[in-house]
């Protein structure tokens with residue numbers, strides 16, 4: 004877990020130097036700290052969410068996506084306590100019984116105020132980490148932003164960081180989960196059932212695996228369909244099955260070689276636009 008006090012000390016030391024360079028560096032350290040705060044929470048949700056399924060790398064959006072698809076507690080404040088106490092030799096069964104036993108506190112997760120974090124994150128870049136594109140009326144080009152404006156933003160971040168007091172982070176979800184093992188690499192994939200839409204695409208969380216699955220809600224159960232694209236081998240006609248994610252990063256005219264396991268002939272697939280007529 005990130006040592007926020009240390010980060011604040013480092014940023015304050017740069018503020019004290021009070022040069023254009025040190026203030027710019029302080030702004031960069033602030034941005035890295037804000038990224039870290041989001042990514043360390045994302046790390047706890049690796050078993051649920053593949054990096055390939057992230058809609059963007061931006062820190063706030065990653066946490067928002069976890070909140071919507073896995074568990075909304077990712078950015079919330081809560082405390083965790085545990086107890087091994089029994090009632091008449093058995094585990095408590097009712098709410099009243101759970102409330103009647105003694106607990107040991109494990110710690111508290113701090114709230115991550117995402118709107119504020121995102122605002123600070125963007126404004127640091129605007130005031131310190133980019134040179135504005137010049138225009139006919141903008142005058143000289145300066146390497147550094149305005150010192151006092153950068154200082155104000157950095158102080159806002161220090162104040163934001165100082166409010167984060169938690170000593171614990173927790174990942175995971177409460178409630179029923181759908182889980183299955185990847186057909187190719189056997190990694191366990193899972194999602195909380197309450198957050199599954201009618202059709203959800205889920206990529207394998209193993210970074211070396213290109214499989215993905217379509218989860219379709221059918222009445223009260225879920226159908227898990229491996230996402231593949233099928234071709235016929237140009238040598239022997241055998242069906243070639245290629246994981247759909249192999250095509251995701253391809254661009255116009257990119258080629259993919261597919262080697263047939265049956266006859267060893269290489270077939271080439273080329274990415275090209277296709278016109279689909281209403282009757283085709």
Ligand SMILES: [Zn+2]
Pocket residue numbers: 185186187188189190207208209212213214
């Ligand atoms: Zn896999």
Ligand SMILES: [Zn+2]
Pocket residue numbers: 236237238239240241263264265266267268
């Ligand atoms: Zn073949």
